[in-house]
Amino acid sequence: MDVQKLVMMGKQIEKNIPDHGEAHVKIAAHLDSFWTPKMRADFWAYYNSNKDEFPGPLGVAIATLHSQAKA
Amino acid sequence: MTTLSERIDPIRPRIGEPDYGTPRSESDVTVTVTIDGTEHTVPEGTSIMRAAGEAGCSIPKLCATDSLQAFGSCRMCLVEVDGRRGTPASCTTPVEDGMVVRTQTPKLEKLRKGVMELYISDHPLDCLTCPANGDCELQDMAGVVGLRDVRYGQDGHSHLDALKDSSNPYFEFDGSKCIQCSRCVRACDEIQGTLALTVEGRGFNSVISPGGLNFLSSECVSCGACVQACPTATLVEKSVIDLGTPTRTVQTTCAYCGVGCTFNAELRGDELVRMVPAKTGGANEGHSCVKGRFAWGYASHKDRVTTPMIRESINDEWKVVSWDEAINYAATKLKDIQAQHGDNSIGGVTSSRCTNEEIFVVQKMIRAAFGNNNVDTCARVCHSPTGYGLKNAFGTAAGTQDFKSVAKTDVIMVIGANPTDAHPVFGSRMKKRIREGAKLIVVDPRKIDLVESAHIKADYHLQLQPGTNVAIVNALAHVIATEGLINEEFVSARCDTASFNQWRTFIELPENSPEVVEAQSGVPAELIREAARMFAAGPNSAIYYGLGVTEHSQGSTMVMGMANLAMATGNLGRDGVGVNPLRGQNNVQGACDMGSFPHELSGYRHVSDNSVREQFETLWDVKLLPDPGMRIPNMLDGALSGEFRAMFVHGEDIAQSDPNTKHVKAALSAMDLVIVQDLFLNETAAFAHVFFPGTSFLEKDGTFTNAERRINRVRPVMASRTGKQEWEIVSELATAMGYPMHYDNASQIMDEVASITPTFTGVSFEKLDREGSIQWPCNDANPQGTPIMHVETFIRGEGQFMETPFVPTDERSNRKFPLLLTTGRILSQYNVGAQTRRTANSTWHAEDVLEIHEADAQMRGIVDGQQVAITSRIGETLMKAHVTDRVPAGVVYTTFHHPLSGANVITTEFSDWATNCPEYKVTAVEIRPADSSVDSVSTLDDVLQRV
Structure with missing residues (x-):
């Protein structure tokens, strides 16, 4: 999939999950529940090279998912 | 020797269902009456006619039918009651405790015969060539009363030269056969609620009129209620005129919208003559719309493809082949693609038009034979947000009520739905309740018919800008929260306190006030406030919604917003309330129930749940993947990037129905293999390499699940025109791919569903045939099913409030696209x-x-x-x-x-x-x-x- 589409989807999810300090957990759960492993991996690869683009909970979420997958 | 009156039973006509003359009384109180010397106990309020009919003492009738309120005009149903003067009409006279009734006396026989003589004196004597010959209540009653002679002749003033109206494509009106019983007018008023028909003129000059020039140009919506109600051949289906009176019946379920109407398919030999809505149908109770009642001719349309076909390239001509060749060709291609591009390079789409059994085997084939979770369903493009939102809020992805519930509703809120067009039979139920006095709030950018039509006027029409649903539902909830209208008792007893408190803080923010939302939505703040107060006042308020809610960038948020509103006002868990999705296609609910989403197995259980997955792995003897597969848009995007190469499209036309046609067609063109299983060479088939001909609903054996979770039987009315059931094709394809799959019949598939799906454990064809229909959950805890959900507790335990911030869509009008x-x-x-x-x-x-x-x-x-x-x-x-x-x-x-x-x-x-x-x-x-x-x-x- 076009990674820019994944970025757009990720940012849309981030905008729609209110953040009271735990949004990254909900976003991570959402990506884990509904995205394929390849979508998550592709998004992680993009995130890893463009971290400045993800200052909010979305970046934390994808990093968390990646570390969980590695573990 | 039997007499004519013994052979013709007014209660049980030769074709069709029993007709007791007047509606059933819902009273819990019973009374005992004596009818023709025998005691009978019936609910208070029952008419003498109905009590007699239920007791087997049928009374002649013409203007009475049990789908309509008693009218008392034909004077055929007169009876004698001890202690009363005269001969009251049995249809309009309720029974009383201790009442003694006689239905057959010389006096009554003389009266009835006299009345019948008058009817026949102004009726064509063409019974032998009449399309209703053998299926005519007037003919039957003439026999019942023993009419042998008409003294008045037919030379006087009459209606025998009345004009015919053949303008409607499906039925004909022949005024010469009309007996002025008004059943058609009353059916249009009471059942359909369109009020298109009227009686014009007075006395002998009165005639039935559609109001306009003719039926086609009138307000008539061709629901067929008038045709069904007509006791003669005045209103009769053209198919009956052409083919003759049907001789046998098969009960089945309509394949159009999510209402799921039960129909009696009436046949003459093996030829379908007409579809008549069944009074025993749980969803429709004898009503129908123009689609289900009349639009079934596509099943035998010349465009139907009934043989399998293959081609190497989409630029080649189709080649007709045997089933074996087509299935082996598809299986070989699929395996080759997987060998070259990986297991995840193929997937499929299930169809909400197909049966639960067909859908279950398709998702099973994909998970077990394809070896991935790349299965999605057309619910992706309609009600997937319903599944997401309601599961989060209540714990299950389904509407909360049965359709009957609306009869107890005091305030109806219709959001983004157009029931009179898209779910017309339910729309008629809703209109009936509104005519009885229920309040109506319509939230829609468009002035739908419910906003204002015959005897219907919405109390509030919140005519919002497209894309601002969430702002409106938040504003409604803001009013309820800030004006002290929250049902604190319900929330405290039934809902999660922490989520409620967090939601309350959010919803009371000024950004959610009607005054702020007015600028976003275009809806005046005062209208929002008044509508919110009306909804909160109820006492029974219900939300009905459609794709105008879900097909938005915040579709899921909106579903959760409506759930918040219902919980905050305590409108869940009883008759007359609830959050109710009006499903678009006949089996959207079933497609979702059967495990068609890439992240869920049947019964909405996530593929990552090890214990659930292990159950399926044991039953299916295969290893399943624990991660979600691709959604339809992922598959299409993946096709363009080269990672997704083959798609099995079951009964859907994604090239027409999915958004951004150019993108969809480019993706389909990029695939190495597209397999289409359908009735017709649809738009998607233009990109297909294999075509498996499907079966129409008239040929299927299985079940559909409607929007109220009602599982209805779909019975084969005729043999499959392709020689196979659709689940057979799928099973054979799976087997050809190396995963043996075999069922002897559709019933075995439902047994498998029941064996592994907790909400379906009590479901079987045998039980459905016995009970008529069942609403899931149907299991040990609810053996007769569950008409209304979340009665004592939510499925998830406590109801979950969710914050629903309004995030405007990125799709906005601008100077170029205003x-x-x-x-x-x-x-x-x-x-x-x-x-x-x-x-x-x-x-x-x-x-x-x-x-x-x-x-x-x-x-x-x-x-x-x-x-x-x-x-x-x-x-x-x-x-x-x-x-x-x-x-x-x-x-x-x-x-x-x-x-x-x-x-x-x-x-x-x-x-x-x-x-x-x-x-x-x-x-x-x-x-x-x-x-x-x-x-x-x-x-x-x-x-x-x-x-």
Whole structure:
């Protein structure tokens, strides 16, 4: 999939999950529940090279998912 | 020797269901009466006619039928009651405790015979050539009363030369046969609620009239209620005139919308003569619409493909082959693609038009034989946000009520739905309740019929800008929270306190106030406040919603917002309340229940749940993947990037129904293999390499699950025209791929579903045949099913409030595209029109048109009926303009039933944040006269060539 589409989807999810300090957990759960492993991996690869683009909970979420997958 | 009156039973006519003359009384109190010497106990309020009928002492009748309130005009049903003078009409006289009734006396026989003699004196004596011969209540009653002679002759003033009206494509009106019983008029009023028919004139000159020039040009919606109610051949189906009276019946379920009406398919030999709505149908209780009642001719349309076909390239001609060759060709190709590109390079789509059993085997084939979770369903593009939102809030992905519940509702809120067009039989139930006095709030950018029509007027029409649903539902909840209207007792007892408190803090923020939302939505703040107060006051308030809620970038948020509203006001867990999705297709609910989503197995259990997955692995003897597979848009995107190479498309036409047609067609073109299983060579089949011919609903054996979770049997009315059931094809394809799959019949598939799905454990064909239908959950805890959910507790335990911030869509009007296009359905057509376009329903809607407000039309020099070009940033298409005040200035509207109009050529890639349900309901467009453009679009073909 076009990674820019994944970025757009990720940012849309981030905008729609209110953040009271735990949004990254909900976003991570959402990506884990509904995205394929390849979508998550592709998004992680993009995130890893463009971290400045993800200052909010979305970046934390994808990093968390990646570390969980590695573990 | 039997007499005529013994052979003809007015209660049980030869074709059709028993007719007890008047409706059943719902009273819990009983009374005992003596009828013709025998005691009978019946509910208080029961008519003498019905009590007698239930006791087996049927009373002659003509103007009475048990789907209508008693009228008392025909004077055929007179009886004698001890202690009372005269001969009261048994249909309008309720029984009383201790009452002694005689239905057969010499006096009554003389009276009835005299009345019948008058009827026959003004009736054509052409019984032998009449289309209702053998199925005519007047004929039957003449026999019952023993009429042998008519003393008056037929030379006087009569109606025998009354004109026929054949304008309706499905039925004929012959005034000469009318007996003025008014059953047709009352059916149109009481059942359908259109009030299209009337009695014109007085006394002997009175005639039934559709109000306009003829039936076709009148307000009649062709639901067929009048035809069904008619006791003679005055109103009769043209198919009966052509084919003759049916001789046998098979009960089955309609394959159109999510109401799921039960029909008696009436046949003559093996030829289907007519579809008559069944009074025993749990969803429809004897009513129907123009689609289910009449639009079944597509099943035998000449366009049906009944043999398998293959081709190497989509540029080749189709080659007709045997089933074995087609299945082996497809299996070999699928395996080759997987060998070359990996297991995840293939997937499939299940269809909400197919049976639960067919859907279950398709998702099983994909998970077990394809070896991945790349299965999705067309619910992706309609009600996937319903599944997401209601599961989060209540714990299960389904509506909360049965359809009957609306009869107990005091305040009905319709959001983004058009029940009178898209779910007409339920729409009639709703209108009946509104006529009885229920309040109505409509939230819709468009002035749908419910806003104002015969005897219906919405108390509030919140005519919001497309894309602002969430702002409106938040504003409604804001009023309820800030004005002390929350049902604290319900919330405290039933809902999660922490989530409620967090939600309350959020919803009371000024940003959610009606005054702020007015600027976003265009709805006056005071209207929002008044509507909110009305909803909170109830006492029974219910929300009914459709795709105008879900097909938005915040579809899932909106579903959760409505759940919040229902919980905050305590409107869950009893009759008359609830959050109720009106499902688009006949088996959307079932498709979701059966495990069609890439992340869920049947019963909405996530594939990552090890214990659940292990159950399936044991039963299916295969290893399943624990991660979600691709959704439809992922598959299409993956095709363009080369990672997804083959798709099995079961009974869907994604090239027409999915958004951004150019993108969909490019993706289909990029695939190495597309397998289409369908009735027709649809738009998607143009990109297919294998075509498996499917079966129509008249040939299927299985079940559909409607919007109220009601599992209905679908029984084969005729043999499969392809020689196979659809689940057989899928099983054979799976087997050819190396995963043996075999069932002897559809019942075995449902048994497998029941064995592994907790909400279905009590379901079987045998039980469905015995009970008629069952609403899931049906299990040990609820052996007879569950009409109303969340009665004592929510499925998830405590109801979960969710914060629902309004996030405006990125699709906005601007200088280049200043109008917002939204889409919907029309009564006579269904979805992409593959079925209804192949019937006479196209009489009413031969093409899609663009509704545009007069101000927008004038500004662009557009007049009514003119061809216009509709342009979005995605594409361009052509339609005729219809200038109307149904849409506000700044908003245009169309339907998507015709492939040539290509509504989805212009819809965008935006989708719901949680589910990727496409944002069909908001597309920024510009409109211009098609023949005045500099870049002139001369023909529709030109447009389609560009796509």
